[in-house]
Amino acid sequence: MAAGTQARCARCRRVLATRPAVPPDLPLALACTAAIAYLIANLLPMMDLSVVGRFATTTIAGGAVQMWREGQMATAVLVLFCAVLAPGCYILFMLMLLLALRRTPPPSWVGELLRWIAHLQVWSMVEVMMLGVLVALVKIAELATVTPGMGMFAFGAVVLLLPAITLTFDDRDTWARAAWVDSDAQRLAAAPIPEQRK
Amino acid sequence: MSGMATGAATAGGVGLVSCETCQLLARPARAREAGYCPRCGERLESRRHASIETTWALVISAAICFIPANALPVLNTTALGSTSGDTILSGVEFLYTSGSWPLALIVLVASFMIPLGKIVALVYLLITIQRRSSLGNRERTRLHRMVVFIGRWSMLDVFVDTFTVALVQLSPLMSVAPGPGVVFFAAVVVLTMLAAESLDPRLIWDFEPAQVRRG
Numbered sequence: 001m002a003a004g005t006q007a008r009c010a011r012c013r014r015v016l017a018t019r020p021a022v023p024p025d026l027p028l029a030l031a032c033t034a035a036i037a038y039l040i041a042n043l044l045p046m047m048d049l050s051v052v053g054r055f056a057t058t059t060i061a062g063g064a065v066q067m068w069r070e071g072q073m074a075t076a077v078l079v080l081f082c083a084v085l086a087p088g089c090y091i092l093f094m095l096m097l098l099l100a101l102r103r104t105p106p107p108s109w110v111g112e113l114l115r116w117i118a119h120l121q122v123w124s125m126v127e128v129m130m131l132g133v134l135v136a137l138v139k140i141a142e143l144a145t146v147t148p149g150m151g152m153f154a155f156g157a158v159v160l161l162l163p164a165i166t167l168t169f170d171d172r173d174t175w176a177r178a179a180w181v182d183s184d185a186q187r188l189a190a191a192p193i194p195e196q197r198k
Numbered sequence: 199m200s201g202m203a204t205g206a207a208t209a210g211g212v213g214l215v216s217c218e219t220c221q222l223l224a225r226p227a228r229a230r231e232a233g234y235c236p237r238c239g240e241r242l243e244s245r246r247h248a249s250i251e252t253t254w255a256l257v258i259s260a261a262i263c264f265i266p267a268n269a270l271p272v273l274n275t276t277a278l279g280s281t282s283g284d285t286i287l288s289g290v291e292f293l294y295t296s297g298s299w300p301l302a303l304i305v306l307v308a309s310f311m312i313p314l315g316k317i318v319a320l321v322y323l324l325i326t327i328q329r330r331s332s333l334g335n336r337e338r339t340r341l342h343r344m345v346v347f348i349g350r351w352s353m354l355d356v357f358v359d360t361f362t363v364a365l366v367q368l369s370p371l372m373s374v375a376p377g378p379g380v381v382f383f384a385a386v387v388v389l390t391m392l393a394a395e396s397l398d399p400r401l402i403w404d405f406e407p408a409q410v411r412r413g
Contacts, residue, residue: 011335011336011403012335012336012339012340012399012403013336014339014343016221017221046361047361047365049365049366049368051368051371051372052371054368054371056365056366056367056368057365058361058364058365062364063360063361063363063364064360065364066360066363066364066367067360067363067364067376070363070375070376071376072376072380072381074381074384074385075356075359075360075376075380075381075384076360078356078384078388079356079357079360082353083357111220111237111238111239114220114238115219115238115240118219122350122391122395125350125353125357128350128351128353128354128357129353129357131304131308131354131357132353132354132355132356132357132358132360132361133357133358133361135293135301135304135305135354135358136357136358136359136361136362136365137361138293138298138301139289139292139293139296139358139362140362140365140366142296143366143372144366144368146365172221175220175221175222175237175238178220178237178238180236180237180238181234181235181236181237181238181239182234182236182237185236185237186236186237189236
């Protein structure tokens with residue numbers, strides 16, 4: 001497969017594989033930016049509320065903590081996982097992976113990391129949370145004055161950066177370079193294919 | 199490309215299994231027990247183990263949780279001493295009457311129509327697979343892909359409630375607490391996501407009649 005091309009399933013037309021045509025360091029640059037934006041988004045308040053001289057403010061984790069205090073432990077854990085832990089681990093693992101891939105041959109744990117990243121992607125819901133925060137903002141705006149905080153803008157950047165990393169990262173090429181669990185099979189597979197009987 | 203669409207060789211047809219994690223084509227160790235992928239160590243499966251049974255169990259649990267999720271309040275608002283409960287649908291109504299109908303539509307679609315649509319779509323896929331249907335395979339595959347893709351968006355209401363609760367803590371003036379409906383609603387979202395993941399879309403293609411295949 002040439003860079004910048006796609007392969008589709010002949011039967012259901014799904015894109016099976018893409019080779020992004022981007023400079024190889026672009027995903028790493030995006031992941032570094034995402035890590036910084038993620039830290040800002042989680043440390044600074046998402047929004048401030050003020051009504052008749054009283055103020056309230058919250059971060060993302062603060063939202064989950066409040067749910068826990070109100071007795072909704074399961075929901076709090078789910079929110080914390082989908083909005084904070086999963087995207088955070090995704091960025092961290094991606095950084096580790098991209099740095100590790102600069103070595104040749106890449107370390108043996110690259111495959112394991114890639115498997116974890118695929119699972120984390122399903123449960124990282126930053127874009128859903130962003131919309132949820134905006135809806136909450138509009139709802140509360142009826143009752144009080146709300147202003148989006150610095151954390152909100154940083155979070156917006158994370159929402160845009162995460163799919164950008166996924167799109168520019170070539171997982172197919174990474175699997176091709178990763179060390180196999182079964183090293184004997186890898187040696188066999190690398191050997192020239194013998195003439196096959198029809 | 200469409201010419202080879204139905205006549206293409208399949209991995210199963212030539213005795214190979216594709217790894218679901220790293221897409222490596224591997225020769226299974228034995229026909230019954232395929233073993234593990236030599237590259238990434240994932241269990242090799244031609245079709246996911248007990249896919250239909252697992253998906254049915256998860257879908258039925260989700261359908262049961264869907265009832266309390268909509269009947270019980272998700273938010274309890276206490277303003278100046280009086281408490282009122284808000285269900286998901288009355289939250290939509292509040293958004294609509296307060297003038298932001300685009301948001302009302304987003305919440306209605308994300309928290310009511312998507313979970314319900316997902317349950318209906320998964321039941322339809324399960325029944326057609328069990329009836330060994332070979333009609334509209336491509337459309338049914340697309341439906342499954344849509345259910346997987348869209349599933350995460352029904353988490354929207356959980357996030358809306360969390361941030362409303364976190365921010366509106368101005369007692370004694372006004373405070374908002376989560377209601378018992380939230381946990382059921384979150385359960386519906388998680389269960390339908392797991393159900394969509396456990397359904398193996400390759401099962402849809404297993405009953406293609408031979409005469410349809412064009413060489």
